[in-house]
Amino acid sequence: MSVMLRKGVAERLQKYLDEVGQSGIRVEVTVPDRPEYGDFSSTIAFVLKAQLQQAPRAIAEEIVARIDKRPFERVEVVGPGFINFFLKPETVQQALREILAREHEYGRLTLGEGKRAQVEFVSANPTGPLTIGHCRQAVLGDVISRLLENAGYDVTREYYYNDAGRQMKLLGESVKARYLEILGQPTPFPEEGYHGEYIYEIASKIQESCGAGWAEASIVQFKEFAEAELFTEIKRTLSRLFRMPPERVFDLYYNESWLYAESLSAIDRAIAPVTNAKLLQWLRELGLAYEKDGALWFKATVLGRPQDRVLVKSQTGEPTYRLPDMAYHANKLLRGFDLMVDIFGADHQETYQDVLAALRALWEGGKLPKERAPDKIRVLIHQWVNLLRGGQPVKMSKRMATFVTIDELIDEIKQTVELADADSQGEALREDFAVNVVRTFILMRSADSHVNFDLDLAKKQSKDNPVYYVMYAYTRIKSIFDKSGETLESVVSLESLDTQEELALIKKLDEFPQVVRDATEHLAPHFLSVYVHELAGLLHDFYEKHRVIVEANPERMQARLALVRAVQIVLERAFGLLGLKAPARM
């Protein structure tokens, strides 16, 4: 049997289909809920009913009679036509051998080999610290990037921000106002300015290094100073959350201003070949732009969208955010990626569809090369995280500075982590755990679900968090190896692995590559999180019922060490993909 047990079953059914000339039928093999239905089950007989004009039960009997049954203890037809497969223990043991042979290559995919992918996420304008609102997509984007890398893609992690926009101007004005206030020259604070304490901190920093020297400085100077300060902080925050050096959290920070400049260097122009002006010209040529009330509009309605949108404002002649968004995405296509993933919050639901509609029209209208099809862009929309404190939702506004930052969240959880031995490593272990908790909380849920993050629960009852359950499985294995002093150098006999718990564990390990594949293809990290939780459960179950270190039976001990070693490998692989960090001890 091949690497994957399920695949082996599927291959045998496929062979049968080929023989009866039904190769087009999709082979479905599932793991039944109940053990008496076998290790795997197929409903293929129901699907074939229509084609073969026979009763499903008879078809199932025919299939069972014809396929290669060597890997199976038995194959049964049950009820109206379910085919249930019961694996021989040797077959299952063989799967374990494959995992041990592949080691940390196990679960690596090839679907992205030789291809380039780009993942855009966070993309917050640097007008303040990152908040819980950004946390979900930061973690999702990080894990999706890791999954794509695991699949063989050359991945560019990208952060786009509107440095040319009104919000950044307001930031500059806010800092300048605070700066003058510190100098004792109070000026009116911008009506929609940023009220956060951090604005004062930035202003004092300027005052400390330049004194009153910036009193006549331009808004742009203040903006640029603040932007640099805030970006440093953002990178530092993400480096905690992603567990990477700050300089590696993103590969590219894409500035909106690149889409305006007509005189960029050759290198810059290579990643921004399409300017706003160029995009506008294309839309005009395709009859998708028109003037009304002094503004320039995008004719979205002819593309099936609910309403037309302004691209260039009447009063200032500046583009709205929509035009550079379109240009940015046209540039992404031209940069030659095979896959582009946009990760947006639910508030982008409406707007990204305009961008995609425009790109499709440009592509169909011949403005973009045939091989740069917009369907290479996949958009992942996630719902909001509702933060609960004292059972009440926390209302957040960035402008009014009533938000909880990612750093505050991690720090709050960190304080409550209890450790078995708080030695010199205590601080680092606490940080590891807090980040694990935050990431796990997000990664266990599908992006589609509106989740509640109960801060009190995450803090006060941190030992009950699912992350502990999973980490504890890992440390139990670690502890076994420490205790036994074994290193598992040579190939051992696996024949003694025949109990229900042992076989169940191996079968679960066998699912790993498929789970990784599903998580990657569906851009759904939570598939993997849920899997890890289930695997940990089976390890605990096994651990409670069987001892690994059994000196009286060296062969059995070696086999069980091999088994838990394989669990350890898969957990390490999964942790790597999910960005979790396992403690050596708990």
Add this chain to the structure above:
RNA sequence: GCGCCCGUAGCUCAGUUGGACAGAGCAGCGGUUUCCUAAACCGCAGGCCGUGCGUUCGAAUCGCACCGGGCGCACCA
């Protein structure tokens, strides 16, 4: 009003190409430790899978309608 997402156990959520009596964690009740860390394990209890109609041999899963919640529908991003 229009668009997208959600509604599954007391709570937080899985259940992704429709399959056999619906799952996990937490909370509740009752057990398990001379033995590799009990942050674990075992058992009990808990659900008309928002409601109704439809498609199907078969629906939590697909379609339609309705009810309830979130987000959006700016010449802000």
